[in-house]
Amino acid sequence: MTPEAIDRLLADAEESGTPLDGPDGLIARMTKAVIERALQAELTDHLGYQPYDPAGNGSGNSRNGSYGKTVTTMAGPVRVEVPRDRAGAFEPKIVAKGQRRVGQIDEMVLSLYARGMTTRDIQDHLAEVYGASVSASLISQVTDVVADEITAWQTRPLEEVYPIIYIDALRIRIREGGKVDNRAAHLVIGVDIEGFKHVLGIWIEASEGASFWLNVLTELANRGVRDVLIVCCDGLTGLGEAIRTTWPHATVQTCVLHLVRNCFKFVTYDDRKKVAKALKPIYTAVNEDAAEAALAALRHDFGNRYPGMIAVWERAWPEFVPFLRFDMALRKVIYTTNAIESLNAQLRKLIKNRSHFPSDAAAIKLLYLGLRRISGRHIDGEGLACTRGERGTGTYGWKRALNALSITFPGRLPL
Structure with missing residues (x-):
């Protein structure tokens, strides 16, 4: 994005009274727009044709609306519309089925945990800084992903x-x-x-x-x-x-x-x-x-x-x-x-x-x-x-x- 485009966005936000951060802020709206644009691009690649393209006639599959989903991002919780296909074969990558976090949230949780912060500390930090509501069980699940990594580390070959x-x-x-x-x-x-x-x-x-x-x-x-x-x-x-x-x-x-x-x-x-x-x-x-x-x-x-x-x-x-x-x-x-x-x-x-x-x-x-x-x-x-x-x-x-x-x-x- 060029500096001129960023300036226009900031000017429009100021003119309309839109804050930069928060659930309805400019950053959250841009995050929503980027995620939804990426999801639409994924669906287009899956189907093999652009929206309203006659090439899709008789293809056996087509777009079939969307469903709402709230995901936790670095900009806070964002409500996005996830597109569907009629055959039910579309598997999005950027926001996979069952996924509730995007960006670096998992990495942030692991980083905060590795610095000695307790589960409650991490919950409070994410809520205060990012407006993200993260449960104790979710934090435990995120940190548990290293279990296999720990096993591999504890059993790795050593020097003679x-x-x-x-x-x-x-x-x-x-x-x-x-x-x-x-x-x-x-x-x-x-x-x-x-x-x-x-x-x-x-x-x-x-x-x-x-x-x-x-x-x-x-x-x-x-x-x-x-x-x-x-x-x-x-x-x-x-x-x-x-x-x-x-x-x-x-x-x-x-x-x-x-x-x-x-x-x-x-x-x-x-x-x-x-x-x-x-x-x-x-x-x-x-x-x-x-x-x-x-x-x-x-x-x-x-x-x-x-x-x-x-x-x-x-x-x-x-x-x-x-x-x-x-x-x-x-x-x-x-x-x-x-x-x-x-x-x-x-x-x-x-x-x-x-x-x-x-x-x-x-x-x-x-x-x-x-x-x-x-x-x-x-x-x-x-x-x-x-x-x-x-x-x-x-x-x-x-x-x-x-x-x-x-x-x-x-x-x-x-x-």
Whole structure:
């Protein structure tokens, strides 16, 4: 449409007192006109001749009036006339039979849902901004269309080798049997050979244990993961045993960041800076002997005051020690999980708007849509950034870490 034509439309609307928006506004009327014109064009193509064209005589089919239908559009609800043919064989595409929404309404609902808005929030937003009345069941139906997509994503083939896998959890609340339970939504994040992070799947379980984790890791193995060099996790019950059963040569590494954070649960606010300073020599130690000396110093200075903090280190020590055998470049990659923490922070924002979920499937649906919306950033070893969201998020300093991995785990990387 030319600028002159738009100017004429606006002038006519102003002269007749027609508003731009609203159910009787210019935009709604134009939307109605465009949809009806497109429907008439579809019917003409279906019949094979123009209205009133003699070519239609004796064709066996003809136009047969129309029926009214209200559809939700980006301009609000619009009443359109859908043409019919006498044979009843016409199947419109732009507004299909049974369809009540056109344009980007479905995509908008999915986008708002993926940003953490509740069903009620989405209803209110569409009513306020677009004048569209959308039921809770309709929103549920729209978001449920990703069910097959989620299944395909959860069962997609994976890489044969992941140098590093992180296992982390988000706390959620699920209503089941008339009561609300606290559960963990576990995300498994794999770093591929090129340093890109990918969420390999989401699993929810009411109670953790060796059986649950063996099922999760066996599923990953069945999807193609035959070897993992380092599994970075947080001492979850039964996980270490399941890792050694699935990938016997994998190194189980306690997440140092989580270990440090767990310590602060026992420390008063006033002592946090002192404790943080005392903790650093442990995880930056050059070897195990130096780390044990630093732990002994921590025990001497804070053991009587914070025995719970000391117990955190003593319980985790066997699976913390492997960290000290790694090259400093590799340690930094394992310890600095900023990309994963950023991902989790964004997902937690989605969860906090809901007091609980009606089912595990509902929780996974929201988390998946959130993951689908979040785009990653690739940062190569030289610090140059480019958008590579389709491949996940890159790992800073990966080239140096990859060299360290190839030496530490000879013959296990498919390079």
